[in-house]
Amino acid sequence: MPESLTAIVDALPYLLGGSLVTISVVAAAMGLGFVVGLPLAVGQVYGGVVVRAIVTVYVWFFRGIPLLVFLFLFYFGFCTTLEIDVSPYVVAVVVLGLISSAYQSQIFRGAILSLPEGQLKAARAIGMSDFQAIGSIVVPQALRLAIPGWSNEYSILLKDSAVTYALGVAEIMARAHFVATRTYQHFPLYLSAGAIFLVLTWLGTKALRLLEDRVRIPGYSPHLS
Amino acid sequence: MTAPILQIKDITKSYGKKEVLKGVSLDVNRGDLKILIGPSGAGKSTFLQCINFLVRPDKGQIWLNGKEVRCEHRRNLYAYRQKIGMIFQDFNLFDHLTALENVRIGMVKVKGIPKEEAGQRAELELERVGLKDHMHKYPAQLSGGQKQRVSIARALAMDPEVMLLDEPTSALDPELIGEVHAVIRDLGSNGMTMIMATHQIAFASLLASEIVFMEDGKIVETGTPDKIFNDAEHSRTREFCSKITDLYGER
Ligand SMILES: Nc1ncnc2c1ncn2[C@@H]1O[C@H](COP(=O)(O)OP(=O)(O)O)[C@@H](O)[C@H]1O
Ligand SMILES: [Mg+2]
Numbered sequence: 222m223p224e225s226l227t228a229i230v231d232a233l234p235y236l237l238g239g240s241l242v243t244i245s246v247v248a249a250a251m252g253l254g255f256v257v258g259l260p261l262a263v264g265q266v267y268g269g270v271v272v273r274a275i276v277t278v279y280v281w282f283f284r285g286i287p288l289l290v291f292l293f294l295f296y297f298g299f300c301t302t303l304e305i306d307v308s309p310y311v312v313a314v315v316v317l318g319l320i321s322s323a324y325q326s327q328i329f330r331g332a333i334l335s336l337p338e339g340q341l342k343a344a345r346a347i348g349m350s351d352f353q354a355i356g357s358i359v360v361p362q363a364l365r366l367a368i369p370g371w372s373n374e375y376s377i378l379l380k381d382s383a384v385t386y387a388l389g390v391a392e393i394m395a396r397a398h399f400v401a402t403r404t405y406q407h408f409p410l411y412l413s414a415g416a417i418f419l420v421l422t423w424l425g426t427k428a429l430r431l432l433e434d435r436v437r438i439p440g441y442s443p444h445l446s
Numbered sequence: 447m448t449a450p451i452l453q454i455k456d457i458t459k460s461y462g463k464k465e466v467l468k469g470v471s472l473d474v475n476r477g478d479l480k481i482l483i484g485p486s487g488a489g490k491s492t493f494l495q496c497i498n499f500l501v502r503p504d505k506g507q508i509w510l511n512g513k514e515v516r517c518e519h520r521r522n523l524y525a526y527r528q529k530i531g532m533i534f535q536d537f538n539l540f541d542h543l544t545a546l547e548n549v550r551i552g553m554v555k556v557k558g559i560p561k562e563e564a565g566q567r568a569e570l571e572l573e574r575v576g577l578k579d580h581m582h583k584y585p586a587q588l589s590g591g592q593k594q595r596v597s598i599a600r601a602l603a604m605d606p607e608v609m610l611l612d613e614p615t616s617a618l619d620p621e622l623i624g625e626v627h628a629v630i631r632d633l634g635s636n637g638m639t640m641i642m643a644t645h646q647i648a649f650a651s652l653l654a655s656e657i658v659f660m661e662d663g664k665i666v667e668t669g670t671p672d673k674i675f676n677d678a679e680h681s682r683t684r685e686f687c688s689k690i691t692d693l694y695g696e697r
Contacts, residue, residue: 243455315523337538339536339537339538340538341542342500342534342538342539343532343538343539343540343597344533344540345500345527346498346500346527346530346531346532346534346601347527347528347531347532347556347600347601347604348524348525348527348528348552348556348604349552349555349556350520350524353555353556357551357555358540358542362540362541362542365542367560434670437543437582438541438586439583439584439586439587440584440585440586440587441541441542441584441585441586442586
């Protein structure tokens with residue numbers, strides 16, 4: 222067996238262990254981004270001047286600074302200076318999550334704005350408060366429309382998560398780097414890392430496509446109505 | 447004579463510089479069917495939506511059962527809107543819900559009726575509009591006429607005292623208009639108070655208790671169908687009536 226192949230086989234369990242870390246970081250960050258991003262979107266569409274301004278600044282802030290800068294700022298800046306004891310893993314999730322919330326808010330905002338205005342009107346007309354109308358009419362429809370954008374966000378977040386290796390999070394990239402510098406098998410290891418990312422991207426987008434089919438409204442196509 | 451169920455006084459509304467309603471007043475008695483007619487852009491839709499504050503009037507007052515509606519208090523507004531059913535030209539059914547869920551959701555979310563009880567009532571309302579067999583279909587799986595009947599059932603489930611109908615058949619293919627008219631006629635004979643904008647002259651002259659002709663943000667003339675269609679005072683009313691009679695066929 223050629224040396225490079227042996228290197229891949231030897232390192233594979235270790236790298237796959239890293240992919241579990243990657244998946245958990247990405248899943249947690251997507252989750253955080255969703256929980257923060259959805260209210261941001263609602264605020265930006267339906268909020269008053271002040272709320273809209275706050276969301277705009279928030280989105281600008283988190284989309285405008287490179288991920289690596291944020292990671293170092295939080296980990297070495299905040300946490301070290303304020304002597305807060307958090308793991309790189311937590312910092313990675315929080316930073317990726319907050320950045321993702323900015324992007325996700327714009328996905329949801331677009332989805333909300335693409336709904337016909339009559340949906341909200343009809344909800345109000347039967348006596349729903351805005352809160353009820355948004356919660357039970359607007360959001361359930363907007364989330365369905367947001368899945369393709371969400372799929373896109375997943376693949377970006379997945380790739381971005383490799384940057385967290387700079388903090389020492391033991392994800393795929395960090396582990397590939399670790400083995401490569403010890404065995405000098407750079408080419409096969411980074412190739413393996415890349416392949417694992419490709420598989421994860423495919424799996425994730427596939428899963429979201431299945432979800433999209435599952436929650437599809439029978440007979441409904443927003444572009445035909 | 448009993449007091450009007452709904453009194454609307456001097457509603458004005460502008461969009462920017464454009465004055466869309468220039469002081470519109472209307473008294474509606476219990477069981478009335480008032481038909482709003484008038485050219486496109488007259489302000490009929492805006493007026494109807496001002497009545498349940500989907501559009502905020504700039505000025506004016508509304509009384510329901512002699513009590514002034516104070517829409518600046520949200521609770522009052524939500525309670526008032528339950529009593530005013532609204533039917534839209536393009537149905538506005540909730541696209542992600544089945545017919546049954548469309549009818550049920552207001553009872554559950556707004557009135558706080560338990561889901562099961564609300565579901566039974568929803569079935570009853572759908573039966574009333576002839577759609578029990580279609581109750582598990584989604585709006586996209588229904589015809590226009592069926593959608594409009596679901597939307598009527600949805601409004602009725604809230605136990606409204608007045609119904610506002612904004613050209614309920616304008617988006618329908620001609621062969622589907624009849625089924626919706628039949629439901630509205632039923633409502634009328636059961637004593638429902640209604641204000642309806644429509645171009646359907648035949649329907650209007652048969653069932654209206656009063657025709658209200660609007661133009662350019664004002665009520666030009668009101669009267670019985672016979673008077674408005676055959677013997678109107680204003681030339682504008684006569685012109686408009688002859689035009690829609692040509693367009694919408696025999697009366
Ligand atoms: N949201 C709005 N913004 C600006 N102008 C509006 C709006 N809604 C209606 N209008 C204008 O108000 C006028 C009356 O419209 P509408 O009430 O829809 O008339 P109708 O229902 O009698 O056809 C029209 O000139 C229309 O362009
Ligand atoms: Mg109109």
